[in-house]
Amino acid sequence: MTTTLFIQSLLAGLTNGFVYGLIGLGISVIFRGTRVVNAMQGDFALVAGIAACLALDWLGLPIAVGFLGGIIAGALVGWAVELLLIRPTQARGGSEDSLLLVTLGGAFAVSAAALLYFGRDSRSMPGFGGNRSLDVFDAAIRVHAVWLIAIAIVVVVALRLFYQRTPLGQSILAASIDPEGAATIGINVPRMRTLTFMLGGAVGGVAGVLVSPLITIHYEMGLLLTLKGFTAAIVGGLGNPFGAIMGGLLLGLVEAMAIVFVSSGYKDVIAMSLLILIMIAMPNGLLGRRGRVGG
Amino acid sequence: MTKLTDPIRAGAWALAAGLLVAAAGPAMAQTAEPIKIGAVLCLTGPGAGLGQAERNGIQLAEEAINDAGGVGGRPIKVLIEDDGSKPDIAKQKAEGLIFNDKVVAVIGGSLTASTGAIAALTNAEEMAEVALTGLGPAVELTYKSLYHVLPPQSLNAKAMLEYTKANKLKKIGVLHDSGYGQLVFSNLKTMAASYGVEFVAVEKFEVGASDVSTQAAKVRAAEPEAVYVIATSPVPFRSARQVKITQPIISAIGSSAYDYVRGMGEFGDDIVFPEFLVGEDPEPQQKAFVELYKKTYGALPKNYEAAGWDAVNIVAQAIAKAGPNADRQAIAQAMRQPFKGVLANYDFSAADLTGIDLSSYVFSKLVKGQFTRLPFKVGS
Numbered sequence: 001m002t003t004t005l006f007i008q009s010l011l012a013g014l015t016n017g018f019v020y021g022l023i024g025l026g027i028s029v030i031f032r033g034t035r036v037v038n039a040m041q042g043d044f045a046l047v048a049g050i051a052a053c054l055a056l057d058w059l060g061l062p063i064a065v066g067f068l069g070g071i072i073a074g075a076l077v078g079w080a081v082e083l084l085l086i087r088p089t090q091a092r093g094g095s096e097d098s099l100l101l102v103t104l105g106g107a108f109a110v111s112a113a114a115l116l117y118f119g120r121d122s123r124s125m126p127g128f129g130g131n132r133s134l135d136v137f138d139a140a141i142r143v144h145a146v147w148l149i150a151i152a153i154v155v156v157v158a159l160r161l162f163y164q165r166t167p168l169g170q171s172i173l174a175a176s177i178d179p180e181g182a183a184t185i186g187i188n189v190p191r192m193r194t195l196t197f198m199l200g201g202a203v204g205g206v207a208g209v210l211v212s213p214l215i216t217i218h219y220e221m222g223l224l225l226t227l228k229g230f231t232a233a234i235v236g237g238l239g240n241p242f243g244a245i246m247g248g249l250l251l252g253l254v255e256a257m258a259i260v261f262v263s264s265g266y267k268d269v270i271a272m273s274l275l276i277l278i279m280i281a282m283p284n285g286l287l288g289r290r291g292r293v294g295g
Numbered sequence: 296m297t298k299l300t301d302p303i304r305a306g307a308w309a310l311a312a313g314l315l316v317a318a319a320g321p322a323m324a325q326t327a328e329p330i331k332i333g334a335v336l337c338l339t340g341p342g343a344g345l346g347q348a349e350r351n352g353i354q355l356a357e358e359a360i361n362d363a364g365g366v367g368g369r370p371i372k373v374l375i376e377d378d379g380s381k382p383d384i385a386k387q388k389a390e391g392l393i394f395n396d397k398v399v400a401v402i403g404g405s406l407t408a409s410t411g412a413i414a415a416l417t418n419a420e421e422m423a424e425v426a427l428t429g430l431g432p433a434v435e436l437t438y439k440s441l442y443h444v445l446p447p448q449s450l451n452a453k454a455m456l457e458y459t460k461a462n463k464l465k466k467i468g469v470l471h472d473s474g475y476g477q478l479v480f481s482n483l484k485t486m487a488a489s490y491g492v493e494f495v496a497v498e499k500f501e502v503g504a505s506d507v508s509t510q511a512a513k514v515r516a517a518e519p520e521a522v523y524v525i526a527t528s529p530v531p532f533r534s535a536r537q538v539k540i541t542q543p544i545i546s547a548i549g550s551s552a553y554d555y556v557r558g559m560g561e562f563g564d565d566i567v568f569p570e571f572l573v574g575e576d577p578e579p580q581q582k583a584f585v586e587l588y589k590k591t592y593g594a595l596p597k598n599y600e601a602a603g604w605d606a607v608n609i610v611a612q613a614i615a616k617a618g619p620n621a622d623r624q625a626i627a628q629a630m631r632q633p634f635k636g637v638l639a640n641y642d643f644s645a646a647d648l649t650g651i652d653l654s655s656y657v658f659s660k661l662v663k664g665q666f667t668r669l670p671f672k673v674g675s
Contacts, residue, residue, distance in 0.1 A: 122558030
C-alpha cells in the first residue's frame with residue numbers, strides 16, 4: 001500500500017465521517033430536545049440541498065447565500081414536521097414508537113415529493129472553492145470538503161455552547177427532561193419543542209448544503225443519509241451532539257480502512273461488526289454516559 | 296405530446312415500413328377496433344430511469360403507426376402499466392393485461408426480474424413478450440415466445456473488451472457497483488484473458504453509495520492503463536476523477552444516460568460508452584427516429600427510448616405479417632424473423648431470441664459533458 005493511498009483513504013474517511021456526523025448531530029439535537037427519534041433527518045438535508053441547488057441554478061445567487069437559503073429551508077421543514085406530524089400525534093397520546101413511524105412515513109413522503117417536483121436526475125451543485133482540490137502527498141481533497149469539516153466543527157462547538165451557556169438552550173433541555181417542571185417555572189414547552197425541530201432542521205440543512213456538492217443531489221439520498229446518521233448518533237451516544245460527530249468519524253474511518261486493508265466488498269461487514277462490538281461493550285455509546293451528566 | 300408534423304410523419308412511415316396495410320387507409324384505422332398491446336414498465340422505483348425513457352419511445356411509435364394508418368387497417372393501442380420496479384407487481388399487472396384487457400402481446404419488463412415474472416405468464420399462454428432487457432437467467436432460453444430487444448450482458452462486456460483491445464490497453468482497473476456493475480463484471484471476468492486484458496484492481500461498492508473515493512484511490516494506486524467504471528449512478532465517475540484518475544474511463548451501456556451525465560457535472564469527460572444510439576450524431580438508419588423524437592419531446596433520445604420504439608414496431612410488424620385478426624400464438628410465431636430496428640439489427644429466429652451482434656454497437660465518448668460518436672466500430 002502506498003502512502004498516497006493511505007492518505008487518500010484517511011481524507012475520504014474524514015470527509016464521510018463528518019457528513020455522517022452532521023446528520024447524526026441533527027438526530028441527536030432533536031432527540032435531546034424532544035425525545036423523538038427522527039427518521040426524517042436525511043430528508044431535511046435533501047430539502048436543503050434542493051433549495052440551495054434551485055437558488056444557485058434558477059436565481060443565480062452567490063454560493064454562500066444559496067447555502068443559507070438551504071439551511072433556512074431545512075429549518076422550515078423541521079418546523080412544519082413538528083407542527084403537522086409530531087404535535088398532533090403527541091396530542092393523541094402517541095408513543096415514541098408511533099412518533100418514529102410517523103417520521104419514517106414522512107421521510108418516504110418527502111422523497112416521493114422530491115421525485116415528483118425535482119425529478120429523478122442526480123444534480124451536481126457547485127461548492128466552496130469550485131472544483132479545486134488540495135494536494136496532500138499526491139492525494140486529493142476537494143477544497144469544499146475542507147470547508148465541510150471546518151463548518152461541522154464550528155457547528156458542534158456552537159451547539160455545545162448554546163446548550164451550556166444560553167438560557168434558551170437550557171430551557172430546551174429543561175422542557176425535554178421534565179416538561180411539567182419546566183412548565184411550572186414558566187417555560188413554554190410546546191415552543192421549545194418547535195424550536196428544537198427547527199434547530200434540528202437547520203443542522204440537517206447545514207449537512208445537506210455541505211454534502212450536496214460532494215455527492216450530487218438525488219431524491220433517494222435522504223434515507224441513505226439517515227441510516228448512516230443514525231449509526232453515528234447511536235454509536236456516539238444518542239443525545240450527545242459531540243458524540244454524534246465522534247460516531248460519524250469512527251464509522252467513516254473504519255469504512256475507509258476496511259476498503260484499503262481488506263476489501264471493498266467487506267466494508268460494511270467490517271464496519272458494522274466493529275460497531276456491534278462497541279455497542280456491546282458500551283451500550284450507551286462512546287460518550288453516552290458522560291453526555292447524560294447534567295442533562 | 297406534440298402532434299407530429301408532416302415531414303416527420305413521412306420519416307415515421309419509413310420506419311414503420313412493412314407493418315402497415317396502406318390499402319385500409321387512415322380513415323378506416325380511426326374507426327376500426329384497436330389492437331391492444333400491453334406494456335409493463337418500471338415507471339417508478341429504482342428502474343424508473345429505464346421505464347420512463349421506454350414509455351416515451353413506445354408512445355411515439357404508437358402515435359407514428361396510427362398516424363400512418365395503423366396495422367392492417369386497425370389502430371393499435373398500447374396499454375401501459377407501472378410495476379414500481381417490483382416483479383410481483385409486474386406479474387399482477389401482466390395478468391390484468393392478458394386476461395382482462397386481452398392484449399395480443401406484452402412489452403416489458405424494464406428489469407430482468409420483471410421480465411421473468413411476466414414470462415411465466417406469456418409462456419403459458421404462448422403469446423409474445425418483447426422484453427426491454429437483455430437475456431437473463433438460463434431459464435429464459437427455454438421460453439419460446441420471449442424476445443429481447445437489448446443485448447445480453449455478455450455482449451455488452453464483449454463490446455467493452457473489443458474497444459479495450461483495439462486501443463492496445465492491457466492493464467485495467469475496475470470500479471463497479473453491486474447490481475448492474477456486478478452483472479457486467481462477471482461477464483468481463485470470464486472473457487478478459489482471451490482479449491489479453493488483465494484486471495489489476497477490482498473495487499466494488501453498494502448501489503446508491505454516495506462516495507466511492509477510497510475504492511477509486513485503490514484503483515488508482517494499481518496504476519492501470521484505463522479504468523472500467525460500471526454503475527447506474529454518476530457517483531463513481533465523480534469519485535474517480537476527484538481522486539485524480541486521469542486515465543481514460545470505459546463504461547457500459549447502462550451508464551450512458553443524460554441524467555447520469557448531468558450528475559457527473561464537470562467530471563463527465565473522457566468517458567467511452569459502447570452503446571447503440573448517439574442522438575447528437577445518429578447513424579443514417581437512426582436519423583428519422585431521432586428527428587421525430589426531438590420534435591416531439593424537445594430532447595434527444597438514448598438507447599432505452601429507441602428500445603421502446605423498436606418493441607412496438609416489432610409487435611406491429613408481427614401483427615401485419617400474421618394478419619390484424621390473428622390470435623396471440625400466431626403473432627408470437629410471426630415475430631420469429633429478422634428485424635431492422637433503430638437500436639439494432641435483430642434476428643429473433645436466433646437461439647437467444649435476440650440475434651443482436653457486435654456490428655450494431657456504436658461507441659461514444661463524453662467530451663466535457665457532450666456525447667460524441669467515435670469512428671470506431673467492432674471489426675473496423
